[in-house]
Amino acid sequence: MSTNDTSHIRNFSIVAHIDHGKSTISDRILELTHTVEERDMEAQLLDTMDIERERGITIKSNAVRVTYDADDGETYQFNLIDTPGHVDFTYEVSRSLAACEGAVLVVDATQGVEAQTVSNANLAMNANLDIVPAINKIDLPSAQPDEVKEEIEEDLAIPADDAVCVSGKTGEGIHDLLEAIVLLVSPPKGDYDAPLKALILDSYFDEYRGVVATVRVFDGHIRKGDQLFMMQAGEGFLVDGVGVKRPAEQLVDELGVGEVGFVVTGLKDPDAVRVGDTLTYRDRPCAEALPGYREAKPMVYTGIFPVDNKDYENLRDALEKLRVNDPSLTWSPETSVALGFGFRVGFLGLLHMEVVKERLEREFSLSLIATSPSVDYHVYKTDGEMIEVRSPQDLPDVTRIDHIEEPYLKAKVIVPPEYTGAVMQLAIEHRGITQDMIYLTEKSVEMHFDIPLAELILDFFDQLKSRTKGYASLDYEFSDYRTSDLVKLDILLSGDEVDALSFIVHRDKAYTLARGLCDKLKEIIPRQQFEVPIQGAIGNKIIARSTVKAVRKDVLAKCYGGDISRKRKLLEKQKEGKKRMKQIGSVEVPQEAFLAVLKVDDQ
Numbered sequence: 369m370s371t372n373d374t375s376h377i378r379n380f381s382i383v384a385h386i387d388h389g390k391s392t393i394s395d396r397i398l399e400l401t402h403t404v405e406e407r408d409m410e411a412q413l414l415d416t417m418d419i420e421r422e423r424g425i426t427i428k429s430n431a432v433r434v435t436y437d438a439d440d441g442e443t444y445q446f447n448l449i450d451t452p453g454h455v456d457f458t459y460e461v462s463r464s465l466a467a468c469e470g471a472v473l474v475v476d477a478t479q480g481v482e483a484q485t486v487s488n489a490n491l492a493m494n495a496n497l498d499i500v501p502a503i504n505k506i507d508l509p510s511a512q513p514d515e516v517k518e519e520i521e522e523d524l525a526i527p528a529d530d531a532v533c534v535s536g537k538t539g540e541g542i543h544d545l546l547e548a549i550v551l552l553v554s555p556p557k558g559d560y561d562a563p564l565k566a567l568i569l570d571s572y573f574d575e576y577r578g579v580v581a582t583v584r585v586f587d588g589h590i591r592k593g594d595q596l597f598m599m600q601a602g603e604g605f606l607v608d609g610v611g612v613k614r615p616a617e618q619l620v621d622e623l624g625v626g627e628v629g630f631v632v633t634g635l636k637d638p639d640a641v642r643v644g645d646t647l648t649y650r651d652r653p654c655a656e657a658l659p660g661y662r663e664a665k666p667m668v669y670t671g672i673f674p675v676d677n678k679d680y681e682n683l684r685d686a687l688e689k690l691r692v693n694d695p696s697l698t699w700s701p702e703t704s705v706a707l708g709f710g711f712r713v714g715f716l717g718l719l720h721m722e723v724v725k726e727r728l729e730r731e732f733s734l735s736l737i738a739t740s741p742s743v744d745y746h747v748y749k750t751d752g753e754m755i756e757v758r759s760p761q762d763l764p765d766v767t768r769i770d771h772i773e774e775p776y777l778k779a780k781v782i783v784p785p786e787y788t789g790a791v792m793q794l795a796i797e798h799r800g801i802t803q804d805m806i807y808l809t810e811k812s813v814e815m816h817f818d819i820p821l822a823e824l825i826l827d828f829f830d831q832l833k834s835r836t837k838g839y840a841s842l843d844y845e846f847s848d849y850r851t852s853d854l855v856k857l858d859i860l861l862s863g864d865e866v867d868a869l870s871f872i873v874h875r876d877k878a879y880t881l882a883r884g885l886c887d888k889l890k891e892i893i894p895r896q897q898f899e900v901p902i903q904g905a906i907g908n909k910i911i912a913r914s915t916v917k918a919v920r921k922d923v924l925a926k927c928y929g930g931d932i933s934r935k936r937k938l939l940e941k942q943k944e945g946k947k948r949m950k951q952i953g954s955v956e957v958p959q960e961a962f963l964a965v966l967k968v969d970d971q
């Protein structure tokens with residue numbers, strides 16, 4: 369094989385709506401190609417993070433090299449990039465697609481085309497990729513592959529003759545899928561001898577090797593010892609090693625043209641490498657950089673504070689390290705009277721927020737408090753100035769506010785026709801404005817509405833799922849800013865305002881929310897040795913209240929025997945419990961109180 373011969377390489381992503389089976393299909397591919405021996409096989413092998421495995425979701429894309437002996441007698445190199453399906457992580461999908469020539473579009477044979485199937489198919493088509501439709505879960509009795517084929521043709525305008533029917537569970541059809549990839553996905557094009565042009569599609573920080581970047585080579589090739597240059601960052605480094613994941617890391621002599629693999633940069637500054645940047649030779653640069661990525665814009669902001677104020681610097685460090693791996697993270701310092709020093713962190717959505725908080729706690733052993741999520745409000749002051757407010761604490765005094773604008777989304781819900789009424793009702797309750805409804809097939813309707821982002825980030829998605837028995841799927845994108853009648857709802861504990869519990873809310877909803885919050889906090893805040901009144905207020909006006917009754921919590925009361933070790937254990941346990949509390953004035957408040965607003969039942 370000449371070095372310029374890329375005819376045996378296939379670079380593809382697997383994309384799908386959440387839970388349609390991408391990770392399971394990837395597992396089967398790894399098995400069938402003997403990339404991983406059966407005895408080493410675990411479910412969701414490419415989901416390397418603990419959180420991914422526990423939740424059964426993919427958060428990060430992962431690139432793996434697989435060798436496939438095809439029916440034509442030739443051996444192919446597949447670079448398989450697994451991608452997340454949740455709407456929060458769409459940016460990860462588009463990043464992966466920029467490194468591929470093809471996409472396997474997985475559709476669940478029992479669910480059919482759903483909202484993210486549509487958006488992922490569009491992303492793949494806009495990136496001019498060759499699409500291989502795969503209809504999954506055909507082992508299930510309720511599978512309807514023929515109808516799903518029809519949906520793929522009608523809803524997505526993708527020819528479904530080539531669709532492969534597979535089961536990620538039993539492995540049926542996976543061989544046909546691999547053959548279809550060989551036939552339908554174009555090999556990469558590029559020039560081995562040209563100046564290097566490689567896209568950085570991911571990177572992570574390793575204590576020993578510094579930043580390790582995952583790259584796709586478009587032109588040229590990379591070897592250990594090469595002097596490379598990052599065109600956007602304007603910085604260079606000496607390549608300390610190149611390799612591929614199979615899925616364990618394996619060093620190779622070079623990453624040739626068209627290939628995907630990793631480059632050990634040795635750079636110790638986690639911020640030095642930017643995802644989307646173009647790598648080239650330092651002394652023989654390519655003429656122009658690759659287009660890179662659209663920057664991921666945060667949608668949701670929360671305050672993140674260490675439970676122990678001494679951890680502030682550790683938290684900053686941890687955020688910086690996480691950003692190498694997750695370039696969509698942004699933050700700025702924030703101070704709260706109640707919680708001390710922390711950061712206001714921007715996220716792509718609520719799931720992203722949960723994942724980041726959990727990673728910070730687990731990977732960096734931090735104990736953290738997150739405050740209720742907020743969006744980016746545009747506040748127009750009476751003096752004509754516009755300020756961006758991402759935290760309720762930053763809202764100016766009402767007398768200085770002329771009006772406030774909030775971000776609206778264009779939301780798309782795909783649902784069986786019998787649930788359109790329920791969805792419309794839900795949209796109205798969340799201040800949504802229905803735009804139109806399109807009957808895609810007899811069994812699915814696409815509904816469009818405009819809805820404030822702030823409503824969507826509370827419990828909209830859970831409600832949507834429960835009111836449609838799980839049938840509805842949701843996708844959304846930013847639309848515009850619109851004026852709304854918004855007020856700041858404050859919560860007072862024992863008469864003192866707790867800034868970290870404040871919330872910006874539509875005036876019409878303030879009363880119900882205040883009542884719900886007071887009741888919820890009453891459940892969450894443990895009884896103290898004195899009575900704790902909880903009040904909800906707008907300005908000086910109290911609009912709701914509840915009370916946590918006093919009690920003396922004697923954990924030893926249960927141990928009437930003289931078993932000292934048991935007593936000690938109980939005391940230890942109580943101490944543990946205390947660590948996860950925050951002392952606010954004289955009241956001990958558990959972490960979850962700060963996110964109580966997410967748990968207030970919809971009225």
Ligand SMILES: Nc1nc2c(ncn2[C@@H]2O[C@H](COP(=O)(O)OP(=O)(O)OP(=O)(O)O)[C@@H](O)[C@H]2O)c(=O)[nH]1
Binds near residue numbers: 384536
């Ligand atoms: N019966 C059956 N179940 C399947 C099949 N493929 C996947 N599943 C199940 O469907 C669920 C979702 O599969 P995943 O592979 O995690 O789905 P995913 O698309 O990777 O999900 P995200 O990574 O969260 O986007 C899991 O419970 C799988 O066990 C299949 O062919 N048949």
